[in-house]
Amino acid sequence: MSEAVARLRTGYGADLRHALFMILCLGVAGWVVLRLAGEATSGRMLLWFVGAVVSHDLILFPCYAIVDRALRRAVRGRGREVGPARSSLLNHVRIPALAAGVLFLVFLPGILGLSEDTYRAATGQDRFPYLARWLAISGGLFLISATVWVIRWARWRHRSGPPSALGPG
Known part of the structure; x- marks a missing residue:
């Protein structure tokens, strides 16, 4: 059994708990998608979600990374x-x-x-x-x-x- 776990860890890159947690997260996300599939406003929700992801990755993350770097330099x-x-x-x-x-x-x-x-x-x-x-x-x-x-x-x-x-x- 430990050899299979070691092989999973090598192939997956993390331990079994992480893989199970990710499967659980995907299950919850799938359930949410199924709940929203019949909603009249699901297109607007999807657009909002994509906009939030893009604005985080292109605007917010660079901003707080720069602020954190400046803070580290000030404290250093x-x-x-x-x-x-x-x-x-x-x-x-x-x-x-x-x-x-x-x-x-x-x-x-x-x-x-x-x-x-x-x-x-x-x-x-x-x-x-x-x-x-x-x-x-x-x-x-x-x-x-x-x-x-x-x-x-x-x-x-x-x-x-x-x-x-x-x-x-």
Whole structure:
């Protein structure tokens, strides 16, 4: 049995759990396609999905890759390698930035004030507070992340002795 698993791993490139998970994902995707097959708006949904994939790959990915590279250079300092604490600092910036970005994309029409008449007709409410709330939530996420990082850095400093400006590493 282990020889067959080793052969699968060599041929597939990952272990059996990954292959089973991918089969499960394809099954869920197939179920969604079958559910949408009879929908009148399935063409519009497909167009939206393709547009989302293309805009992510051609616009969003290059943008956040450039921002991440600049952030790594800023944290790295003067030619030093990125150590564990610097990686931790990067992650304490990346995670709230990712959450703020996802929230921005989810609430994009409300934040930018698009289709305000449709929203008001459907709910009877204004879209005015979306931008302020998104900014407040994003600021809160960064504040929580910075607080957690400072606590971790202080614990490391207490255990290790004198730290550098950005933590260990």
